[in-house]
Amino acid sequence: MAIDIDVARRLGDRSIAARFTAGPGLTALFGPSGAGKTSILNMVAGLLRPDRGHIRIGDRTLFDGAIDLPPEARRVGYVFQDGRLFPHRRVRANLTYGHDIVPSANRWMTLDEAVQFLGIGHLLDRWPHSLSGGEAQRVAIGRALLAGPEILLMDEPLSSLDTARRSDIMVVIERIRDELKLPILYVSHDRAEIDRLATSVVEIGE
């Protein structure tokens, strides 16, 4: 499934622009801090409106001049840099949040499968507050997968983790890429991370 992105947006005195297509596998958006990589993900997710351009996934148009689907209609999963778990819901209720809302035809993973895939069975009754960085990131990934996305956005998901946890989560990301075959747009400024994970690389901000 091809992801076709051509967006531009002015934020204050910064101009953010990107134009690329991404195929299956993990497409890394690589570039210096402040180049607007996160803004591009936000535009794909529907959290930031481009000034112009288009965003298409396969034959679905998420955004162009006339169409602007709200985030909840895009089927774009998003794993944020800081996890962004809901603090007032236990892990189980975080995981099922999207799963319970989306039409059942859109789901492609059950709670049990996600829990097993990520190895988070022992965390289900915990509060997000009590999780380590790596645990929280696993839950955030599970929460996104369970909402049945067609593509996954990941915004520096390893940046808050120590070395040991980083390689744990990298294994998880590789399995999402290879076993679940979910296309991933992946933002990072870490060359080593990208060398290991990326199927293709898009340079942002020259």
Place this chain on the structure above:
Amino acid sequence: MLSAEEWGIVALSLKVGGVAVLATLPIAFALAWVLARHRFPGRVVLDALVHLPLVLPPVVTGWLLLIAFGPFGPAGRWLESWFGVSLMFRWTGAAVAAAIMALPLMVRAMRLSIEGIDRRLEGAARTLGASPWHSFWTISLPLALPGILAALVLGFARSIGEFGATITFVSNIPGETRTLPLAIYSALQVPGGEAMVTRLALLSVALSLGALILSEWLVRRTHGERQRHGD
């Protein structure tokens, strides 16, 4: 310990305070939300209006209510012609006075907790399939809950303590508008009323303390449940 008359005063105060706070809650929440989240022309004016009862002498607030809800006032005439009711010298009028006085405190408490919500959590909810409304009910509102509870208790405590606006607007009628503070004031005017004053004053202290302790407990319960399970 308390006479039937005194129990009546307590019951009336609780009724006035309870109705005032519950009826005000949705309005106060909407105001708090708008003031916390939206920028629009006239926002400063709205903010000032909401806070006015906090700084205005209560007698003036009562007098303004008297003008608005009196038989020839705009609100009074409207109520009379549409519903055939008048708030004048009725306990409902006392509830309106209490509500107006409690409003700024309630808006402030809720506004603080709405401003404290991490809006990025709402964005996260949207990417998971939640409509703006669903995200409001499942994310924003629960996260604002401590502020809502604090507003309820603060507003209630303020309501049952209301004196100036109430006595100006709906007078001091036994069994109808004579709430605790008004009863204490009346008893002070009567020779030999000291015993009743003491009992009612102690009761006021107990009610206010109870409200504060309840609010602390509620806030701790909603906050703390997430923290206690740490590690």
